[in-house]
Amino acid sequence: MRCPDCEQVDPLVFDTTRLWFHVPTQDSFDKLTNLCDRKGIQMEKLDDRCISLTLSGSECNAFVVALYGNMTQHELKNVRVLTTDGKDPGALDIGRVVNGDVFVNRIKGSWIIEKVCDGQVETWYQPIYDFQDLDTPFGMEALLRMRDQNGAIIPADYxxxxxxxxxxxxxxxxxxxATAVETAAKAGYLGKIFVNFNPSSVYDPAYCLRTTAAAIxxxxxxxxxxxxxxxxxxRITDIDHLKGILNFYRRAGFMCALDDIGSGWSGLNLLHTFNPDFVKLDMExxxxIDTDMFKQSIVRxxxxxxxxQGIKVIAEGIExxxxxxFLKKTGADLAQGYLYSRPAPVATHQDKAPDWFRAA
Structure with missing residues (x-):
């Protein structure tokens, strides 16, 4: 499922970084130039809204911290920043212009971005069982895991x-x-692989489908x-675009699931709009539910x-x-939760249940 063009994250900081800042107001311009003066940073005022400066990589990090402390979030959103590796910008650099808040957050989060882009990520899996067969999983949900410098797990939400x-x-x-699918495939897993898809990262399916299908x-x-x-x-804002993406992939043979159904009216609306293959009931x-009659009524x-609608129901978060x-009696098709198995690396599942995997 690799698509190098899509996975690439352009660097913003180099050993020697030239930066151009364009600010919308005189007040923001004064804050930026005063910051440079206080830090002893040489700058070139290109006009009354734009400056240029050159910093080393370590100086960039310190400058970003100071910039974050001197401008409001609203001001940063309206600043435009361009960086190059010490050179004058060319025509192709126009695509590298970012908002000031993105620039700051990219630098602040660079250690996480570098870990992900360098492949320093893990995938853990949590089995999903058919209520009629709790010995062999119907599928496994793939969950991103990453460790900090001390080896502790960083929450995926973060x-x-x-x-x-x-x-x-x-x-x-x-x-x-991509890592989730590759890890499960290389381990020889025999069931379905549920891969999380964030609607905020919508893209052109025609561009990536060929790469995805070939890799699979x-x-x-x-x-x-x-x-x-x-x-x-x-968080879905462009329903038509997302519907187009899902239809594109489903016509190619992939399946889709909606998470957290029951958490609000939007979820019910999406159930009608997307008609997915699976829905996951909201864990709340x-x-x-076995003792709460109100929840029982909603879930029924x-x-x-x-x-x-011919949609299979997954009860997630069963403890x-x-x-x-109750969920089995009420007609839920599939079960997932700590009662059955906690998320774990694929090797753990191989050791506990080798029958789930193709023999090496």
């Missing part, structure tokens, strides 16, 4: 938040998906082995709606046998 703030969510999301074929998989799971549905609905209706018993 990684994606940093990526979003730095305007590289598209590249990071694609790398995470090379890994010995079929498109029907992959389920794109749409996460953070409440699952918690203590959601399951009935899904079944009327107790009582929750599992």
């Amino acid at each position: 990684v994606f938040r940093v990526a979003g703030d730095a305007d590289v969510l598209f590249s990071i999301d694609l790398i995470a998906r 074929n090379d890994l010995g998989l079929k498109p029907s082995d992959i389920v794109f799971e749409i996460t953070e549905t409440e 609905l699952i918690r203590d 209706n959601l399951i009935n709606i899904a079944k009327d 107790t046998q009582g929750e599992a018993d």
Whole structure:
């Protein structure tokens, strides 16, 4: 699933970095020039809204911290920044212009971005079982994991938040998906692979489909082995674009799932709009459902709606046998949660259940 053009994150800082700042107001211009004066940074005033300066890599990091402390978030959003590796900008550098807040966040989060782009990521998997067969998983959800310098796991939500703030969510999301599929395929996993798909990282499917399909074929998989799971549905802003992307992939044989159904009206609306192959019930609905009659009523209706449309229902976040018993009795098709298995590296699942994997 590799697509080098899509995964590339252009660097903003070099050993010697030339920077151009264009600011919208005189007040912002004064803040920027006064900051340079206080830091003893030589600058060239190109006009009353634009300056240029040259910094080393380490000086860039210190300058960004100071810039972040001297301008408001609103001001940074309206600043335009261009950097080059010490050279005058050329025509092709026009695509490297970023907003000031993106520039600051890209530098602040550079250590995470570098880890991801260098392949220093892991994929852990959590099994999804058919309620009628709890011995063999129907599929596994792939979950991004990354470690800090001390080896501790960094929460995936934090990684994606940093990526979003730095305007590289598209590249990071694609790398995470590619790593998830490659890791499971190389381990010889035999079930479906649920791969998270963030709607904020929408892209042109025609550009990437050929690369994706060819890579999956090379890994010995079929498109029907992959389920794109749409996460953070409440953030979807361009429904028509996302619907087009999903239709494009489904026609190529891939499957799709909607996450967190039941968390709001938008989720129900998306259920009608996208008609996915699977829906995942929101975990808040699952918690203590065996003793909460209000939740029971909601879930019964959601399951009935899904079944009327031929959509399989996944109950996610099951932690107790009582929750599992109610959901199975009510008609949920698939089960996922700590009651059955916690997320773990693929090697852990291979050791515990070698039958899930193709023999080496």
